[in-house]
Amino acid sequence: MQSIGIDTSVVGGWYICDHRRNYTDTSMTRQFDNDQIRRRYEELHELRMRGVEPYPYSFDQRHTSQQILSGYRDEDPSPFSSVSVAGRIMAMRRMGKATFFHIQDAAGKIQCYMKADELPQEYEMLRLLDIGDIVGIRGFVFRTRTGEITIHVQQLTLLCKCLHPLPVVKEERDEQGNIILHDAFSDKEQRYRRRYIDLIVNPHVRRTFIVRSRMISAIRSYLDSHGWLEVETPVLQPIYGGATARPFVTHLNALDIPLYLRIADELYLKRLIVGGFEGVYEISKNFRNEGIDRMHNPEFTALELYVAYRDYQWMMSLTEDLLVSVAEQVRGEASLLKSDGTVIPLVRPFRRIRLLDAIADAVGEAVDNLSESQLFALCKKHKIDIAPTASKAKLIDELFTALVQPHLVEPTFVLDHPVEMSPLAKRHRDNPALAERFELYVGGMEIANAFSELNDPQDQRERFEHQARLRASGDDEAMVIDEDFITALEVGMPPTAGLGIGIDRLAMLMTGAPSIRDVIFFPLMRPEQTPSTVES
């Protein structure tokens, strides 16, 4: 860091501009979309001309806004007689020879107060600062006449000039102390495309992503505490598998082969169980080349867990325990939240219902032994639009999705799907037409899927072959045969229970978010048409 004193006009807190560099005054040469950006570039130039470095290297930040606001006591302000905080200017009230402004750091906001007669030169520099600039503050803490804990500025340092006007969100407090927002930055397209601005001006967005992060930490530490191993398996796969979905295809130049972005981790994780690990999990991105809507993003995060010597009944109670434990840590209580504000209590044991019983309840007749054509007729009767080529599994799935799923608000395990719907699950010990499988629904959303894993290689081959026939007859989501996976099962996989959880959807329920886009920092958007992209 350069020492102070080259330019006598520069006072203590301001970093000195390095005059060995040639700064061009961009405000003179560049075309700007709006005069506010031009003005800020002009200010940037003026700051440099005055010897102020607008992009210095560090600041000795010793306090957060929150530490000061929660720790300050009027009867003894001495612990806060010398604080240093850093943050972004979010509001500025200039009153002639005194100015109040709020700065925002990672913990919150705090007001600062600066007087012209105390800091004449820095006060002059303050004229060149704007909402959005990042500054460092040193000073002492006091309480204003109107009661707000405030930093009396003794030194102000510019840490980063902001060259774009930020949306200015004003906060008003009503008599009850509730915060009323004015002109909140709410355009969804802009919020998702410029998430950094969204995060700056919308505190609830920041909180949502903190909850998401803590949720994942809580899941990880829960799984670690059981001694299970977190592992990594390939994202780029020569044969994709583990789910019924369309993949993204790419190409590996080195070997001149097509590769697929994974749609699931399943088949690799089960190979690790074959290899002797008795509990493995992976939290990772999956990619599915399918629709985009409130519940689906082309890339999404899933947890998959496999535990040897266990079955799906055991996994069901583990899932309950995991969710209750994570919700308690993250939300402070065993509950989840729908976007309409409904609180969904997580009370063990969760409701359990066989899939075919759930459909039977909805249609008013037993469906266990219906043929494909009878199921098709049932779909027609309930006005479910479905292709005549649909498989039996697809028909059952359609009936369930249309008639049952929307009503599953309280946590509900749906069990024992037909084997045709579950090509990687072990047959039910009491009924070979069904699989030992459960899906967990909460708030009308599927958030978990689990089974007693199929480890009979002959049965697995037959299931794959059935999938291959579906694929040949036009179902492009059906699985492809993975010979090496069958080889692994021939080597022998112990009885194993497997679980998958949709992390994004769980994050929605932890935060009450209405859309998956609200729990993914950068949801997929169609690329913006800018002048530069149009040219290229």
Added chain:
RNA sequence: GACCCCGUAGCUCAGUGGUAGAGCAUCUGACUUUUAAUCAGAGGGCCGCAGGUUCGAUCCCUGCCGGGGUCACCA
């Protein structure tokens, strides 16, 4: 992929077949404990893009682009 809704100033939004308004933000001035600071003044817009109808389109029609929603597919 189909249908519905939306696109006006940096942000949030009004509005009309006769080429535009508000609040905040910005700029100028006043103001040394303000807080949606206040007061006085000013600037700022290819009204998403391209066609069409019209003497005249931001408004009406068509297409396109972008977004949101519903459905379909999926988790």
